[in-house]
Amino acid sequence: MTPLNDKTMNDSLHEVKTSEGFTFIVSTYELLNLSPWIQPSEHSFDDLIFYGKLILADRKSLKRQLKRKYKPIRVLNESDRFVWFISEDLFRSPVAFSLEDRNSKFEISEEDRDILKGLMTDKLARQLLS
Structure with a gap:
């Protein structure tokens, strides 16, 4: 499943800045690991990062990000101090529920x-x- 366009697949490194002033270079592999939590989109990972739909923030700002309608999805591979967040409108839970369980x-x-x-x-x- 490739939720994002082929432009993302061709790039191997992506620059991500946090609101705390840190800059990380992350691989496409790490971003692809976020795919199960992101709704299929025509935008690339770079677009999602640029428009603030996918952000990387300090773990200490969890409460603030939840108030801003972001969902935590995964910890940065390089440092567990930083967490990936996706806006609620693009969040998709990778956990599937059977209809019998819901009803x-x-x-x-x-x-x-x-x-x-x-x-x-x-x-x-x-x-x-x-």
Whole structure:
């Protein structure tokens, strides 16, 4: 799956500046590892970085980035002090949920309620041990 255009694939290094004033040179390989969290787009990684849709920020600014509607997606390979963030409108969760899981309701059986209340009968204890 290539969510971004071929222009990104041809470039091997990308310059990324953080809001804290640090500059990193990151490989296309590292950026491609971010792909599962990014909605398919016609823009290159460089475009996403230039327009501020994909940013690299200090871990200390996590709360600030969440308020600005960014989602943390991965730690920079070079330093775990910096985290990649993607804007909420381009965020895609790589975790897939089955329809049955979404529609099923969590039900607690009578035995579960007895256990939660601390009421354990001999019959229930035998069932749990077998």
